[in-house]
């Protein structure tokens with residue numbers, strides 16, 4: 001039996017009554033309270049007949065575009081063969097994915113724990129670090145975003161998200177992002193690991209100074225603590241390298257992936273570690289488990305995504321297209337300094353500082369009006385983030401820039417009207 005989709009009005013009503021009425025209001029304010037019907041590449045179509053260019057890509061989950069045919073086909077084949085297994089026997093698709101991850105990730109990273117999301121993959125990293133070292137402390141960076149389950153949230157340093165849930169998990173320290181001296185001083189006898197994003201995503205697309213990751217690796221080695229790199233958002237080609245840590249040739253003890261690892265078709269998370277980190281699974285193989293983690297459908301999608309990453313030139317395209325996008329945005333910023341304060345990024349991970357949070361909100365509404373998806377950074381609502389599929393070509397980027405130009409004009413007009421009304 002197939003269920004027909006509810007129409008727009010019914011969808012809204014059911015969001016109001018059964019999903020999240022606050023979210024419905026927020027989406028309504030931004031002009032996004034329409035049902036999403038279909039998507040392909042960077043196009044998303046709604047029930048009310050609009051077609052958007054997607055420059056958010058589910059916060060970096062569609063590096064290979066929406067419904068990439070290679071990933072869809074791999075998942076369809078797996079669906080017909082065996083969508084999920086009994087969990088009591090060996091899972092060859094998970095074995096293949098773990099093998100592929102060991103091949104494609106840098107250095108000595110060798111073993112993978114497969115889960116269903118970014119935050120679960122971070123939880124596994126935190127637990128493994130504590131298990132391996134027998135120490136409790138995890139140090140992460142100010143404005144970091146590592147997810148919202150309780151362990152991850154304890155390292156997601158934004159009051160707005162943390163304060164309703166205190167007390168959080170103890171022993172989570174915080175240091176300024178990009179500051180090596182502060183990190184060196186913060187590590188103590190009880191530190192298990194330092195956990196960082198190579199480029200902060202939700203913190204507002206913060207690219208650290210060159211040499212920072214190299215310095216972090218040296219400091220963690222000097223103190224004998226583990227380095228966890230959370231590449232949930234920066235991984236899978238996003239920053240112009242397969243994994244952002246490769247830009248400086250830094251290899252962590254634990255690498256965390258999710259989002260685009262699922263090829264934009266299946267949810268998945270992966271926590272990848274060295275043999276040293278994994279040793280304790282030998283003694284206690286069930287110390288950390290997940291019923292659906294490693295399911296065949298998600299693993300088939302991830303294997304197809306890794307093939308695309310390796311053979312499709314996606315990281316190279318991110319580097320090239322990202323540089324083109326950044327240059328065009330810098331020109332836009334120069335034309336509208338009263339609206340946009342700064343533009344920065346790495347590959348196809350670009351942040352635009354608006355002059356204020358209110359201007360950022362006005363900009364989002366105007367950009368949506370122009371049928372481009374854009375969003376603010378969760379830990380820094382003054383920053384607009386641009387994270388499109390990596391292969392979005394210059395001619396589509398030009399269309400986006402024209403639309404952003406119009407949105408800047410509308411925002412400027414509203415600001416002028418407001419200042420006139422204030423006398």
Ligand code: PLP
Nearest residue numbers: 117118119145146147201232233
């Ligand atoms: N880590 C980073 C760097 C992220 O950007 C995110 C999500 O945006 C997460 C972890 C959490 O991932 P998820 O939303 O899949 O739980």
